[in-house]
Amino acid sequence: MASREIVRYRSPLRSVLQGLSVLFLIFFFVWTVLPLLIMVVSSFKDLLDAFQLPEVGDFGGVGVMFDFEPTGAHYVELFTEKHFGTYLRNSLIASLGSAAVSVSLGSMAAYALSRAEFRGKRDLLFWIISTRMAPVVAVMVPLYVIFRSSGLVGTLPGLILAYTTFNLPFAIWILKGFFDNVPYAIEEAAQCDGCTRWQAFRLIIPLVAPGLGAFIVLCVLFGWNDFLFATIIGSGGAKTLPVATAELVQPVKIQWGMIMAAGVVTTVPMMFLGLLIRRYLVAGLTMGAVRE
Amino acid sequence: MASVTITDVWKYYGKTMAVKELNLEIRNNEFMCILGPSGCGKSSTLRMLAGLEFISSGDIYFDDVRVNDLPPRDRDIAMVFENYALYPHKTVYENMANPLKLRRTPKQEIERRVRRAAEILEIEPLLDRKPVELSGGQKQRTAIGRAIVREPKVFLFDEPIAHLDAKLRSHMRGELKHLQRDLETTTVYVTHDQLEGMSMADRIAVMHEGVLQQLGTPEEIYNHPTNEFVAGFVGEPPMNFLDCTLERTNVGLTVVHAGFRLALSEQQASLLTAGGAEADVRIGIRPDNIAIEPGADGALEVPGEIFVTEPLGGDMVVEVTIGGDRVTVKSKIGPMGGPGDPCRIGFAVDKLHVFDKTSGVAYF
Numbered sequence: 001m002a003s004r005e006i007v008r009y010r011s012p013l014r015s016v017l018q019g020l021s022v023l024f025l026i027f028f029f030v031w032t033v034l035p036l037l038i039m040v041v042s043s044f045k046d047l048l049d050a051f052q053l054p055e056v057g058d059f060g061g062v063g064v065m066f067d068f069e070p071t072g073a074h075y076v077e078l079f080t081e082k083h084f085g086t087y088l089r090n091s092l093i094a095s096l097g098s099a100a101v102s103v104s105l106g107s108m109a110a111y112a113l114s115r116a117e118f119r120g121k122r123d124l125l126f127w128i129i130s131t132r133m134a135p136v137v138a139v140m141v142p143l144y145v146i147f148r149s150s151g152l153v154g155t156l157p158g159l160i161l162a163y164t165t166f167n168l169p170f171a172i173w174i175l176k177g178f179f180d181n182v183p184y185a186i187e188e189a190a191q192c193d194g195c196t197r198w199q200a201f202r203l204i205i206p207l208v209a210p211g212l213g214a215f216i217v218l219c220v221l222f223g224w225n226d227f228l229f230a231t232i233i234g235s236g237g238a239k240t241l242p243v244a245t246a247e248l249v250q251p252v253k254i255q256w257g258m259i260m261a262a263g264v265v266t267t268v269p270m271m272f273l274g275l276l277i278r279r280y281l282v283a284g285l286t287m288g289a290v291r292e
Numbered sequence: 293m294a295s296v297t298i299t300d301v302w303k304y305y306g307k308t309m310a311v312k313e314l315n316l317e318i319r320n321n322e323f324m325c326i327l328g329p330s331g332c333g334k335s336s337t338l339r340m341l342a343g344l345e346f347i348s349s350g351d352i353y354f355d356d357v358r359v360n361d362l363p364p365r366d367r368d369i370a371m372v373f374e375n376y377a378l379y380p381h382k383t384v385y386e387n388m389a390n391p392l393k394l395r396r397t398p399k400q401e402i403e404r405r406v407r408r409a410a411e412i413l414e415i416e417p418l419l420d421r422k423p424v425e426l427s428g429g430q431k432q433r434t435a436i437g438r439a440i441v442r443e444p445k446v447f448l449f450d451e452p453i454a455h456l457d458a459k460l461r462s463h464m465r466g467e468l469k470h471l472q473r474d475l476e477t478t479t480v481y482v483t484h485d486q487l488e489g490m491s492m493a494d495r496i497a498v499m500h501e502g503v504l505q506q507l508g509t510p511e512e513i514y515n516h517p518t519n520e521f522v523a524g525f526v527g528e529p530p531m532n533f534l535d536c537t538l539e540r541t542n543v544g545l546t547v548v549h550a551g552f553r554l555a556l557s558e559q560q561a562s563l564l565t566a567g568g569a570e571a572d573v574r575i576g577i578r579p580d581n582i583a584i585e586p587g588a589d590g591a592l593e594v595p596g597e598i599f600v601t602e603p604l605g606g607d608m609v610v611e612v613t614i615g616g617d618r619v620t621v622k623s624k625i626g627p628m629g630g631p632g633d634p635c636r637i638g639f640a641v642d643k644l645h646v647f648d649k650t651s652g653v654a655y656f
Contacts, residue, residue, distance in 0.1 A: 185377035188344050191364040192371040192448075193438065194394035206381045 036267070043260035044070040050256050074261035082258070084244060084265060091240040092269070093156050094230075095223030098163035099216050105164075106171025107179075107212065111201055113172065114179035115187075125176075132169040136228055139165075147233055154236035162233050163223040171215055178211030179204075213277045224270060241266045294354045294445035294478055295320045296341065301350030303336045303502075310336040312502040314350070318480060323472050325481045325493035329525070333502040334482045335450060341480060342371050342448050354445055365394075370439035371448040374455070376431045378423040378438075384410075385419040388437045395442070409437045412471065429460045436468075440475060447472070447479040454485065465491050486526045490514065498522050520652035523576050523645055529609055531576045532619040535649070538564065538571050547575055547646075551615025552594040554641055560656060564646060567655040574647045579622035581643035584610055585636050586629045592638035601628050612637055 008014070042050050049068035054061030078084040113125060143162065144153070152158030182204050190200040205212075230240040245262040248255050296318040303311035311333040318324045326334040339345040341352060343364035352359050359367050370391070378387050385406055392402045410416045413433040423431055432452060439447060453464045469492045472479050483489055489496045490510045498505040498513060498521075506518045517523035523531050536549045545561040547554040556564070564573075585592055596612040596619075608625045611618055612635060621637060629635065646655045 183375065183377065185373050185375055186379060188342075188364075189371070189373055189377035189435075189438075190379075190390075191344070192342060192369060193391040194365040196363075196365065199394070203379065 039260050039263045043074055043257065043264050045257060046071055047257060074257040078258055078261050087239050087241050087244040088265065090156060090238050091224055094159040094163065094238065094240055095220045097160040098167055098223045099219035101160060101164050102167035102171045102219050103212060103216060106168055107175050109172045110175035111179050114176050128169045129173050132166060140228065140232060144232055153233055154238055156238045159229060159234045159238045162229045167219045167222060174215050175208060175211050178208040182207045217273065217277055220273060221270065293320055296446060296478060297353040299351050301340065301352065302348045303340060304348045309502050314504055316497055316504065318478060321476050321478055323479045323481065323492060323494045325483060325489040325496045326499060327483060327486060327489040327496050328499035329484055332499040334499050338448050338450050338480060338482045342369055343367050368445045369448055370442065370444040372435050372439050372450065372452045374451040376435040378431060378434055380423050383420050383422055384415065384434050387434055388441050391438060391442050405441045409441045413437050428456055432456060445478065447477050449481040451483050468492060487528065498525060518654055520574065520647045527578055529579045529620045529622060531578050533574050533576050534617050536573055536575050538569060538573055549615055554639055556641065563656045569655055572649045574649050576645035576647060577639055577643060579609065579620040581640040582619065582621045583638040584621045584623050586627060588634040590636040592636040594637045596635050596637050598629055598631055598633045598635050600631055
């Protein structure tokens, strides 16, 4: 195997570009991390502290922002008076439920589409992905009518179904690519070993684990971050975190502290999900099993 | 342990014919090699035996049981694939244990059999490794191990050693042959390498373009090929073919070429007459059956000119131009001269093969 080393030669242009890229990275880091930092810090401040800001241009005064008595009052209030426990549960059920349904149905559909050859397969695949192309807003009204007459509005199953409508085609496409990369010979070997087709399918599931992992994250994120479906279809009985957070903005008083705390409550579970699923995202599990 | 009977089997992929009217009987405990170039239908045949492909028409029997409609797992076969097809997420041990697990073999029995197979194949130290950590030869052994842990009716090998390097391949040939004799299991072995077929099989079925060309022992295939294809496919270096004419003289039949005349024996002549041979024929002779000596004035009858010499250590292969054609000669190594030097060659007439010029069918 040839060396993977990237050969670089020094030149004035390269030095300049290197300097610029460092600058860019610093800017990018501040741009992405600062809002999160402010959110976390502000969620522990009471209303007065939250608006203690330094003068414009007074960089030495930044310390003012961190000079406060931390308080957990916002969190307590969120979970006692604002019922955020329920909304957190709703969010979890809706997004994980949709991910579970999409993954199980999607992997089976993707497997079938990857392995079987039939007339019109390409058209079918295109149709499947085209259902994902429509903007959510465009299908909102018809979906609402259907859901209302089915009694699904304001229920968690309704929300799960709504998310699955969008997640499933996506699942089929992503996972088909992963199944395509699993050599069919492995299943043939499994069948010769004594597996049924179904057992052979289950046997190769670990080989598409990176795909499943990636897809579960995307699916959960879609449901977790969704606002439109949640306000319209989930309104009432199946309120989720984004909707509940938005409702903290009231005409009389914007409760910044609580909004920040809600933001933290919404962000933290997704960070844990990312950490949890990270190892499945490492591809390359099939490497070396079959001579290529 | 079972015999395998293939009767009138055809295989089509869409409109493309892969196997044509195949009839083949594989005896109990026999090592049968299906030999042919790529695209000859040999793999299709094997996959039909395994149950991985549908049979377009015809029947396949294991002993007396028609297996056409049985899925692979109910056929009690074990197959080794060309690309090994190991389970990448399982260790060598788990790979080999899989067929036994699926048959709900008790744990200790699995352990015992896997250890035994690993011992036979000399892969015991590798049992905890994953396929990605194995070399080609080790993967191959694991794949074979997965096949031999249970006692299937039939072993199916699909070019199992084609991807190994030359040295390992020659080692594995011996191992596989020994293993098959040891396990006494009916084996069907598909390969495009005539050397594997010749060296391992009890009988060889040569296929070409979906059609069975000849079925016989390696000795029969080598010494009595039924047609030009078989004659040319088996043997290394390959047989020489020359366009000649037959001439009837007062002593019998003579083969006439621009560079030489060869008087045929009485028996050969009668075979040709009985076969209704026309005047234009093709003769075939193996490089080993031609003698060669350097220089223009040797005792051998046919004068020629050296085109190139290829020393192979102990032997050498010499290409000689005679009468506008080129023939390959294999002899012991010795001083031979260089390109353009004169030489003389002699044919072992009793080893000659004569084929029909159009159909390629052998008279003898």
